[in-house]
Amino acid sequence: MARTDHRALRRVLRREIAGTIGLLTDEHDFRAMRRYRTFAFDDHLTYLHQIEALLRTRASEGTHTTLALFDPEEYAEFCTHTGLDPDAPASRTRFTAELAATGATIPYDGRPLTDLVPDLVDEAVRQATWEYASTLLARLGPCPTCGEDIGRAAFTRASHLLARILDTAPPGDRHLVCSVSGSPETLVTVLHADQDAEGTTQLDEAETLEFTSVLALGLATRSPGGLVMRTSTPGTPDRVYGWRLRGDTLAPLTAGEVFDAYCTDIESGDLISPESDVDYCAPPDLGTQEKPPGHHH
DSSP states (O other): OHHHHHHHHHHHHHHTOOEEEEEOOSHHHHHHHTTSTTOOOOOHHHHHHHHHHHHHHHHHTTOOEEEEEOOHHHHHHHHHHHTOOSSSHHHHHHHHHHHHHHSOEEEOOSOOHHHHHHHHHHHHHHHHHHHHHHHHHHHTOBOTTTOOBHHHHHHHHHHHHHHHHHHHSOSSEEEEEEEEOOSSOOEEEEEEEEEOTTSOEEEOHHHHHHHHHHHHHHHHHTOOEEEEEEEEOTTSOEEEEEEEEETTEEEEOOHHHHHHHHTBOTTTOOBOOOOTTEEEOOOOOOTTOOOOSSOOO
8 A cells, every 4th residue: 555655656746847858850960869879769750759749648647848959969069078978868868957957948838849849949049149149248348448348338228229119119019130240140139029908018038138139249349230120010001110230329221221121132132022011111219319327439
């Protein structure tokens, strides 16, 4: 009787344990893991089907599971750094636990993997963009003239501008895109700022942090770039407008410039048809764009 009670208690405890699965999302990464003898799968599609079945089973048992992006190159570096044998299931478990603590993860919510994988990849890209932008901001150091931390001041400035953009935007769901040109690549970040039934703007904290960091990097380094907003309200045409980065501030684009940007093929330069029910317009006035205290050199 006591043994039965202990088993029942262990079953209860298993439902209290959250888990993370490191997912090999594409065929290339899957092939890279096949070089390890202890990696049991030899077909990527079968592997994904088994992962999905495991996720459904855990969900049916009331167990919470998160998905992380398993990168074979990062795994090999992790094993080298920690002295672990890469051809051991325990090492893969250790790496997955590290991903759960520091990497990009999303919760399993019952959707098929075909729907979840793009969200997981987007989350990984968002985190990588934020880490890259934050690193570059930190490297800027103090201003030689006033001693103010340039990156921190730029982040404060970007936060102020983002707040003004949202405050002056028309009601509805807002979709913002900010791009900053630089070496070795252009950074692009997206922010969704939808409104609920009470008119309160809903912002995802991770999205907001990434967006603000990229905008701050553009302002701090005075790099070429731009910011575009699209607002959607039921029963009315969508409105699209934007700004270009100019120094440490934003300069409004004319309606014609916004139209040209949206109706020109990026690769060929050819004109493309404008979307129906979309107004390409000048942005609202952000006011004087007064700068918060701090570095302005």
